[in-house]
Amino acid sequence: MTFFILFSITCLSQKNEALDITKKIKAEAGDFLFQKKEIESVDNLESKISIVEILDKKILGFNDVGIYRLFPHKSPSFTYIILKNKSKFNIIDLKDFSSALKSITKFLNSSNLGNDKIVSYLEKILETYRNNDYDNKIRM
Amino acid sequence: MLMKKYYFLIFILFTIGTVSAQKKEKLSKEEKARREKNIKAGNPFIKYGSKAPVATLSKGKYLEVQDLDSIVTIGTMRWHVDKKEIVGRISVDTLNIDSQPIGDTAGRWMAIDPLSEEFSSWSPYNYGKDNPISNIDPDGRAADDWRNKAGQLVYDPKANGGKGAYTEHATNNDKRLGNSLQSTETGRQQFNKLVNSEQPITVEINFGSEAVVGSDGGIQMGITTNNYQAGSDMQGNVEDVQLENSNIKINVASIEKVEGQLKTPSFSKSPYKGLNFEQLLGVTFGHEIEHTTKDNILHTEQGGNTETKPTAVGIQIATELKEIKK
Numbered sequence: 001m002t003f004f005i006l007f008s009i010t011c012l013s014q015k016n017e018a019l020d021i022t023k024k025i026k027a028e029a030g031d032f033l034f035q036k037k038e039i040e041s042v043d044n045l046e047s048k049i050s051i052v053e054i055l056d057k058k059i060l061g062f063n064d065v066g067i068y069r070l071f072p073h074k075s076p077s078f079t080y081i082i083l084k085n086k087s088k089f090n091i092i093d094l095k096d097f098s099s100a101l102k103s104i105t106k107f108l109n110s111s112n113l114g115n116d117k118i119v120s121y122l123e124k125i126l127e128t129y130r131n132n133d134y135d136n137k138i139r140m
Numbered sequence: 141m142l143m144k145k146y147y148f149l150i151f152i153l154f155t156i157g158t159v160s161a162q163k164k165e166k167l168s169k170e171e172k173a174r175r176e177k178n179i180k181a182g183n184p185f186i187k188y189g190s191k192a193p194v195a196t197l198s199k200g201k202y203l204e205v206q207d208l209d210s211i212v213t214i215g216t217m218r219w220h221v222d223k224k225e226i227v228g229r230i231s232v233d234t235l236n237i238d239s240q241p242i243g244d245t246a247g248r249w250m251a252i253d254p255l256s257e258e259f260s261s262w263s264p265y266n267y268g269k270d271n272p273i274s275n276i277d278p279d280g281r282a283a284d285d286w287r288n289k290a291g292q293l294v295y296d297p298k299a300n301g302g303k304g305a306y307t308e309h310a311t312n313n314d315k316r317l318g319n320s321l322q323s324t325e326t327g328r329q330q331f332n333k334l335v336n337s338e339q340p341i342t343v344e345i346n347f348g349s350e351a352v353v354g355s356d357g358g359i360q361m362g363i364t365t366n367n368y369q370a371g372s373d374m375q376g377n378v379e380d381v382q383l384e385n386s387n388i389k390i391n392v393a394s395i396e397k398v399e400g401q402l403k404t405p406s407f408s409k410s411p412y413k414g415l416n417f418e419q420l421l422g423v424t425f426g427h428e429i430e431h432t433t434k435d436n437i438l439h440t441e442q443g444g445n446t447e448t449k450p451t452a453v454g455i456q457i458a459t460e461l462k463e464i465k466k
Contacts, residue, residue, distance in 0.1 A: 002146060005153055027166075037355060043168050047367040047384055050441060053376075057443050062376030073366040075431045075446055076354060095356075124443075131445045138398050138410075139358040140427040140454060 021087050022061040026051065029070050029082065032091045036080075038072040048073055051082060054124045055117070060084075065111050067104075067121050069128060076139040078132045081125065083107040094129045175200030286335050287342045288314065294343070297335040304335065313345050317390065320422035324460035326453060330426040333433055339368075339383035341432055345390050351397040359398055362424040363389045364431035370441050378441045386432040388425070395420050411455045419461045427454035 029051060030042040039048050051060040054067045068082040070091065081092040083103065090107070092100045104125060108118050167175065179200040180186055196204045210222050218228035252264035286295045292309035295318065299305040306315055321327035334341060346352070352360040367384040399420055402413050412423060430436055430450035440446040 002149065005150055043170055044367070046369055050370055052370075052378060052441060052443070054443070057378060057441075058376035059370060059372050059378060069443075071440070071446075073368060073437075075364045075428075075450070076358065076360055078356075131447070133447075134356055136356075137358050138361065138401070138407075138412075139354060140361045140424050140450065 021089075025060060025082065025084065025089050028089075029080075029091060032080070033070070033072050036078075036093070038074065038077050054081075054128070055120055065113075067107075067125070078134075079128050081128065085111055094125070094132060095134055097129060178203045286318075287340055289342055289344050291340075291342070295335050297332075314343070316418075317343070317345060317421060317425055320418050321425055321457075323422065323464065324457050326456045326460055327422050327426050330429040330453060330457075334429045337386070337432060338434055339385050339432070341386045341388060341429075343388045343390070345392060347392050349393055351394040352391045353394075359394045359401075361391055361394045361398055361420070362428040363391070364428045365389075366432060366437060368437060378438075381434060381437050381441060383434060383437070388428045388432065390421070390424060390428070395424060412458050415458060415461060419458070422461070423454045423457050426457045427451065429453075 026045060026049075027042075029049060030039070030045045033039045033049060034042050049070065049072050051068050051070050052058070053060075053063055054069050056063070056066075058066075060068060063084070065085050068084060070080040070082050071077060078093075078095070081094060081100070081104070083090045083092065085107065090103055092103055094100050104122075108121065113121070177200075179196055182196040182200075182204050183191070196202070198204065211218055211220050211227060213219070213230070217226050218230065219225075220227045253266070286293070288294050288309055288311075290309075293307045294310045294314050295304065295306050297304040299307070306318070310318075318331060321331045334343075352363070354360050365387045367386070369382045369384070370378045371380040371382060373379050395417060398412075399415075399417050401407055402410055402415070407413055412420060415423065427450045430453045431446070436446065436449050439449065
């Protein structure tokens with residue numbers, strides 16, 4: 001009985017921890033986009049921004065390790081990258097691509113992912129970079 | 141005796157678990173004010189000066205005191221709001237003034253609008269924003285047409301015998317903007333998407349004298365903002381979006397600047413080359429409308445490029461305009 005209760009409490013506390021990380025990432029992502037002038041305020045953030053895993057397209061909170069697309073619900077705007085490894089995360093602007101690539105490489109090396117997954121991640125990141133179309137002088 | 145010790149341990153563990161679960165949420169000023177309002181609404185003793193710290197189960201997150209009976213009385217009708225049908229009538233005894241049924245006055249709501257919280261500036265008992273001549277509300281949902289910045293209806297697709305017409309709130313510039321779309325087939329399709337949209341869409345025309353330039357130096361002819369929440373399945377895969385509202389801003393000075401730039405050799409390969417201001421207005425508006433569609437939003441959420449479809453729409457309008465010119 002005691003074991004069952006302790007086990008339940010441990011599970012619940014882990015769930016709470018995962019929720020806390022998700023909330024923390026969302027809050028920091030909101031501040032990041034606000035500083036980049038992509039959103040006008042951080043109120044009602046759930047309706048203004050999205051964070052979706054770049055490969056399996058799951059929303060934040062389901063994967064311990066992953067690379068996420070961060071984008072405001074606005075056009076024109078840019079898509080940013082969040083590198084998440086358990087409780088650690090890093091928000092990256094792809095505009096400075098060489099600097100972004102260093103952080104991405106470091107993340108991929110430390111995450112113990114297979115070669116296929118690393119290649120898939122890199123392909124998706126390059127696609128995101130191209131979609132951002134930084135050199136376009138006329139935007140709608 | 142030994143078991144009693146365990147009971148105490150279990151009690152302590154439960155207490156720790158419960159206390160640790162009661163983490164305080166961080167709330168913005170607006171959210172805090174909204175929740176306080178909901179808590180007040182849920183406290184029947186507020187008129188006696190009693191302020192309970194928590195009067196609602198959700199701590200004010202949701203308004204919990206709405207009268208959401210599935211059967212409501214409207215005039216002498218008993219209306220089932222889920223089945224959307226009349227389920228009974230009240231026969232009025234005109235000879236006995238004391239036996240009149242509650243709600244026997246025609247047109248009086250006996251339950252507040254379930255969406256009243258979204259329209260806090262309006263009475264929860266209003267119908268069609270107190271303008272039953274301009275506005276109809278066949279299904280009780282929120283307004284879903286082209287609106288101006290003040291939220292007034294600009295175009296009513298149900299007016300003019302279902303052919304659609306601009307309302308008294310439409311300015312000449314609104315009409316000019318709308319007409320800029322109507323000269324091509326694709327433009328007309330986009331116009332229909334706007335006036336029959338799932339969510340309310342406000343359209344603003346920015347007459348500022350300076351072109352709007354983004355942080356990357358790109359001239360922004362139009363800007364669309366969508367408020368929505370993505371819904372996922374149990375595995376976290378995005379499968380639907382709940383649209384709240386959208387806003388389209390058309391930047392006139394930017395379009396004028398682009399019109400000038402398109403005449404330079406650097407833009408010789410642009411699909412918009414050769415279009416005049418009015419036509420570029422239509423292209424921009426058509427592009428922005430595509431950004432507000434559920435299809436495009438879902439496509440973006442599921443990993444697609446958000447600009448692919450709107451750009452294709454803009455190019456298609458430009459192509460059709462050039463064909464007309466020929």
